[in-house]
Amino acid sequence: MNKRRFVAKRETAWRRFEQLLDRLDTISLRRFSPAETAEFSRLFRELCYDLSLIRSRDWGQGLVSYLNDLVSRGHNAFYSSPPGNLGHLVRFLAVGFPRLFRKNIGYFLAAAAIFFGTLGVSWAVVQHDPALASRIIPPQQLQMMEEMYGENGPLGKGHKHPTDDSDDELGDLSDFGQQRALMAGFYVQHNAGIALDCFGRGILFGLGTVYTLIENGIALGAISGYLIAHGHSSRFLSFVISHGSFELVAIAVAGGAGLMLGNALIHPGQRTRLESLRVRGLEAIQIACGAAAMLMVAALIEAFWSPSPDIPNFVKYAGGALLWVVVFVYLSTAGRWERES
């Protein structure tokens, strides 16, 4: 078979395959009619054969790279994984995530020890000597915090609902519902960002994760200690207890996932470092995404339930305690009774 004749003979098939590939750029393989799918699969195998034939004959780089390009595009389209859907997401949150979490509970415990440990220490220290807080948190921010949780803050009894002075520049922001929606967005953006940062930086041998955990632990502890030392304890605690369940635990969960990445590099076991990173990385990312989902729940609670001035404190404490139980039960039992599929 001569090259020229071979090309002449096969060119129509190649062009047809190219057409199908161009169509696949705009629609998915599932939308192909059965006949088209069959044709695609047949042409794909034919082209594979053409490519090896041309390679073995050494018929020129131009032709080889042309076919190589076609076959690789076909390969990519042919073997693409089925796209996920909402059902997958629900199943992941109900079964997959808690299972993976329990499988790797040790990392979570380590991250929790680091996070809650530093949080507790800095809380205790600052509560004992509130002047230290300004060394950790910028004074303006402390000022802001104090206003927020103070007697006249939005959580305080003496707080006037400022709907009447709506001529301030933020106008409708003073409306409770509006303000809450704003805060929900903020909490998602801020907290989930921290958690994912905390996870992603674990690749630096876990140091990035440890740093982020300690940094946030110290800051949160200092603020808590400072506010309680200044006598805002009831407003502050009733505010944080509910969403703290999901939020603080989720940060430790994301930290645990980050430590998984780090440990995969430090203790690769029988695998090479890269291989171990890949195997454990795929589990770690799922745990981190689960943590991000938990933080979205936390953001909703933090925005709409925690700051509500109409809910009496004891209800908040009870609800908060219930939420801690919910988090514990969710992480420790969800997916336990479902059979392996």
Place this chain on the structure above:
Amino acid sequence: MLSGMSSGNPQPGRSLRVSTDLVIETPENVVLTYRLAGPAARLLAYTVDFFLRAALLSVMYRLVGLGFAAGLGGISLGMLLLMMFFIDWAYYGISEGFFRGKTIGKHVFGLRVIQEEGYPITLWGALLRNIVRAADSLPLYVIFPFYGAGFITMLAAGRFRRLGDLVARTAVIEERRVSVPREPIILEKIEPLPRTDLGGYVPSGQTLALIEQFLGRRHVLTYRRGHAMAYILARALAKKLAYAGDPQLVDRYPMAFLARVYATFFQVHEDDDAEDAAQGKAGAAGRPRPALAGAAP
């Protein structure tokens, strides 16, 4: 770049130190080579994505202004922050996960993320490689993240993999859009060498393919350099062919000589083939025919 010229058959698993090719073997037992995308192309794609995200945010920002006017300031501001989160953390992961390894910037520059084994990227892989961006983009943010860690790993780990690629086992490739190569030589215009000037030697099909490739790419060389390179092959061929014609042709215009050799023997191979066909031996010994009906495995 070096491997671009090599015509030898690539071996999967053999990693050449100096190569921008990723070689994989498919389940069809075909070896595919991908060209890896280097930092420069990826930076360009990143820049496009960056400005796109910025544009998206500024549109959202305008909408917030409208929201305030409509008395929904809080909700629209909340939505803006939510969008900021998703644009920061999910833009890459979602688009690579759902659009077969492409973001818009990557699409513009013909890049695609695939798994190192050649399979398309999965959603989890896409999310993973893009959340690790947080580490890759360290250190330094001055408007634009500098990707110090990512750049260093790219150089150190080989195959231009940043940390995210190492974790998710992915590679970024350049997709070439090549069209069927045209015949570089207009055979009708080239006179075959007179048979009387030639001995009995017939150059192999591979030699002819080499000549064809060389002539097809001659425009990338200067006239002098092209002739100088062609001279090496032309002299060797002239010797083997026992060429008895004008020696000036070989010495001064080796490219023309090669073209004429090609024109001469191309016909010979065609004739061979025609004879094969005439004898009706479909699978002449040791010569596999291309499968036309999907008989390939």
